[in-house]
Amino acid sequence: xPAPVHFPPPFVRLAETGRPAIQLRIDGASASxxxxxxxxxxxxxxxxxxxxxxxxxxxxxxxxxxxxCQDCWVWDEMxxxxxxxxxxxxxxxxxxxxxxxxTWPQQQ
Amino acid sequence: MAAAAVxxxxxxxxxxxxxxxxxxxxxxxxxxxxxxxxxxxxxxxxYRRQPEGFTRSYDMLYGGEAAKARxxxxxxxxxxxxxxxxxxxxxWNLTQGALHTLQGGQAHTLxxxxxxxxxxxxxxxxxxxxxxxxxxxxxxxAQIALKSQACAIGSRVVFAGTGPLLYLVAAxxxxxxxxxxAVLDTSPAIPAPKAWKGLLARPHLLLRGxxxxxxxxRAGVQVLKGVTPVRIRGDSITGVSGISVRDAxxxxxxxxxxxxALGYHLRAExxxxxxxxxxxxxxxxxxxxxxxxxxxGRSSTRGVYLAGDGVRILGADGAEAAGRLAxxxxxxxxxxxxxxxxxxxxAPALRRTLATMNAFREGLARAFLWPHAQAAMLPDAAVxxxxxxxxxxxxxRSVREMGSQEINRAKAFSRVGMGRCQGRYCGHxxxxxxAHAAGIPVEQVGRxxxxxxxxxxxxxxxxxxx
Numbered sequence: 001x002p003a004p005v006h007f008p009p010p011f012v013r014l015a016e017t018g019r020p021a022i023q024l025r026i027d028g029a030s031a032s033x034x035x036x037x038x039x040x041x042x043x044x045x046x047x048x049x050x051x052x053x054x055x056x057x058x059x060x061x062x063x064x065x066x067x068x069c070q071d072c073w074v075w076d077e078m079x080x081x082x083x084x085x086x087x088x089x090x091x092x093x094x095x096x097x098x099x100x101x102x103t104w105p106q107q108q
Numbered sequence: 109m110a111a112a113a114v115x116x117x118x119x120x121x122x123x124x125x126x127x128x129x130x131x132x133x134x135x136x137x138x139x140x141x142x143x144x145x146x147x148x149x150x151x152x153x154x155y156r157r158q159p160e161g162f163t164r165s166y167d168m169l170y171g172g173e174a175a176k177a178r179x180x181x182x183x184x185x186x187x188x189x190x191x192x193x194x195x196x197x198x199x200w201n202l203t204q205g206a207l208h209t210l211q212g213g214q215a216h217t218l219x220x221x222x223x224x225x226x227x228x229x230x231x232x233x234x235x236x237x238x239x240x241x242x243x244x245x246x247x248x249x250a251q252i253a254l255k256s257q258a259c260a261i262g263s264r265v266v267f268a269g270t271g272p273l274l275y276l277v278a279a280x281x282x283x284x285x286x287x288x289x290a291v292l293d294t295s296p297a298i299p300a301p302k303a304w305k306g307l308l309a310r311p312h313l314l315l316r317g318x319x320x321x322x323x324x325x326r327a328g329v330q331v332l333k334g335v336t337p338v339r340i341r342g343d344s345i346t347g348v349s350g351i352s353v354r355d356a357x358x359x360x361x362x363x364x365x366x367x368x369a370l371g372y373h374l375r376a377e378x379x380x381x382x383x384x385x386x387x388x389x390x391x392x393x394x395x396x397x398x399x400x401x402x403x404x405g406r407s408s409t410r411g412v413y414l415a416g417d418g419v420r421i422l423g424a425d426g427a428e429a430a431g432r433l434a435x436x437x438x439x440x441x442x443x444x445x446x447x448x449x450x451x452x453x454x455a456p457a458l459r460r461t462l463a464t465m466n467a468f469r470e471g472l473a474r475a476f477l478w479p480h481a482q483a484a485m486l487p488d489a490a491v492x493x494x495x496x497x498x499x500x501x502x503x504x505r506s507v508r509e510m511g512s513q514e515i516n517r518a519k520a521f522s523r524v525g526m527g528r529c530q531g532r533y534c535g536h537x538x539x540x541x542x543a544h545a546a547g548i549p550v551e552q553v554g555r556x557x558x559x560x561x562x563x564x565x566x567x568x569x570x571x572x573x574x
Contacts, residue, residue: 010243010347010366014284016162016258036159041257048242048347055497058344061242063494063533065249065256066153067146068230068377070528070564071494081566085252086148088159 010061011044024093033089040065040072040084043095050074050084051097075100116442118435119144119207119218121199121380122226124152125424126416126431128184130224133435135190137447142192142218144199144209150184152228153248154424156255157181169255171280172316176424199227201560202383205411208560215571222411222438225381226431229374229417233533234269234294234482237490238340239370240497243348246533247371251277260286262367266351268292268337270476271373275320278369282327289365290330292353294372294482297333299475306471309464330363332356336482339490340368373476374421375536381419382558384412390551393473395480396536397555403459405434406441413438421472426465433458480550483540492541493534495527500541507545515553518542528564531556 019034026046033042040062043050049059050072062072065085072084076093079100116139120131123145134141149157155177158164166174194211201208207218231246238244245253245261247269253259260281266289267278278291299307307314324331334356341350341362352362381399382388386407388397398419400408405415415434416427436454439447486492488501503522512518515525515538524538525531531538535556543550 010262011253011257012260012263012286014254014258014260014286015164015168016158018163019161036161038257041253041259044259048345050242053240053497057240057491057497059242059347060240061347062245063249064230064246064529065252066230067563068529068532069246069494073528088148 009045010048011041013045022089022091024089024091024095026095027097035091037089038085039074039082039087039089039093039095042089043074043084043097049097054099115139116221116444117219118142118438119220119223120226120435121207121223122152122228122416122418123147123150123184123193123195124226124228124416124427125155125180126226126228126418126427126434127152127224128180129428129431130226130415130435131191132183132187133432133450134439134447135187137436137439137444137450139439139444139447140190140192142194144197144207145193145195146198148196150193150195151177151181153252155180156252158256158258162258164258171283173424180428198561198563198565199380200562200565202380202412210565210569213566213569215569217571220411221442222413223384224405224413224415224431224434224438225384225418226416226427227377227380227418229376229421230532231371232373232375232478232536233370234372234479235486235490235492235494235500235534235537236268236337236340236370236482237487238342238348239368240491240494241340241342241344241348243342243366244340244368244370247271247273247277247369248374250367250369251280254280254284254286258284260284260367261369262348262365263287264289264365265367265369266290266292266363266365267369268335268351268353269371270295270479271371272317272472272476273371273373275317275324278329279320279323282324282329288324288327288329290332290363291324292335292337292351292363293331293333294335294337294479295333295476297356300477303471303474306467306469307475309467309471313468332361336479336485372478373472374417375532376421377418377532379530379558379562381407381412381414383560383562384409386412386414388555393470395478395540395550397551403462404437404455405430406437411438420466420469422462422465422469426462426469429458429461429465433462478536480540483537484544486537486541492538493524493527495529495534496523498522498524503538503541504545507542513542513546513548513553515539515542515556519556525556530559530562
């Protein structure tokens with residue numbers, strides 16, 4: 001995994017900034033967001049990137065924000081896939097932006 | 109109640125303006141429909157409700173449409189006890205007489221006698237070199253960031269593309285205090301003469317559109333018409349840094365920005381209609397295949413009704429009328445007594461409303477033309493499919509070297525349209541690229557066939573028996 005590069009967060013909050021802060025972890029690092037943020041907004045208020053394209057054309061930061069393009073997939077610490085634009089960020093959540101190693105689900 | 113066992117089963121898919129009005133008509137006729145909503149809350153995209161805990165007023169969120177948004181939301185709240193509302197639920201397939209849904213990892217099969225599909229639209233996109241850079245969003249995304257999360261997509265935003273939404277969202281950004289660098293419209297400054305007849309069908313909307321443009325200009329926002337996008341500038345790590353276009357005089361201009369909102373009006377989400385085997389017809393003005401419907405919203409498949417932007421981009425007012433009419437038609441067709449009376453009484457006025465909306469829709473399609481020639485000019489190196497970074501050149505190669513003159517064949521060879529978005533964002537442009545490369549009309553290229561699941565599912569979904 002390349003070293004994370006930090007740039008000013010792209011999303012600009014224009015209103016609703018009085019919401020309580022929540023703490024979460026992004027790729028192991030602690031981060032803060034606001035209650036009611038989507039995971040995508042939580043990620044983009046930290047830095048430029050939501051994930052890396054698997055096809056080598058660079059970082060991605062979502063595209064449609066309405067659950068149609070699937071360009072904002074991230075994972076929780078259990079390896080469960082989340083669509084960042086339609087998942088609400090929760091206190092204590094741990095987000096992983098690199099795909100987990102492929103493992104076939106075990107029969108219960 | 110003995111009658112309940114034999115009463116027809118109705119499903120409404122979608123809880124935007126069309127879906128809410130369809131469900132309301134069913135409830136008024138004494139039916140309890142299932143309402144499937146992919147959203148967390150009702151309202152759809154246009155009347156999207158902000159999350160709990162957000163405090164902006166209706167006026168701030170919906171501007172001139174605040175009263176309509178409030179009415180739709182309160183009508184929905186009032187009928188909640190009378191419907192089986194399933195939010196955060198994806199309708200992922202439609203087979204004969206059954207809708208397949210997924211909610212929180214649980215898959216259900218729901219049998220129906222009538223389904224009213226009101227699934228809305230997504231942005232219609234014409235790719236431009238660099239649209240795969242971080243910081244390039246669909247126009248709808250820019251609006252959702254603002255409405256639902258109170259965020260701007262960047263600290264200096266360019267709005268590019270065409271269509272009424274371009275000016276609306278730019279104006280909403282301006283009002284909310286965002287930095288709008290420019291509005292770059294590919295349509296000419298003066299709409300074609302043929303457009304005016306349709307545009308004048310709803311004169312107040314035409315005036316509102318002109319007022320938005322005036323407001324943007326007065327605020328000092330650069331508004332350029334008749335532009336041709338050249339490329340979105342930036343790099344693969346830091347994302348968007350600017351956009352280059354050729355202006356109406358053919359002079360190349362580059363503007364600095366850190367985000368681009370790109371959109372060319374909207375495209376209907378027709379996948380469920382396609383899976384239901386509804387017939388499609390090619391519409392020349394907008395250069396796309398759309399499901400055939402009659403004036404009440406009946407598709408060619410019995411029991412399948414289509415309403416709202418998911419079949420024709422009439423906008424929110426048209427969606428409300430179409431949703432209601434389609435539901436009443438469904439009740440009437442199934443011999444529901446109360447529904448039949450409502451249908452007979454209300455259908456004529458609803459049809460007249462829809463005819464006006466449809467004339468306006470055609471006016472918009474002519475005023476904000478789909479710039480199909482851009483697809484032909486897209487450089488070979490430009491990414492056409494954002495999902496899998498397939499270039500326009502690779503798609504052309506499948507046409508020239510492998511003889512793919514049909515879009516599904518071209519998809520199989522090039523993978524354009526096979527990625528995660530399933531062709532939603534590249535499909536229309538891909539058809540134009542294939543048509544141009546093959547030297548045939550775009551209607552001859554066909555349309556991407558919808559495949560179930562209409563959106564990716566997780567492998568751990570469990571089927572729940574009814």
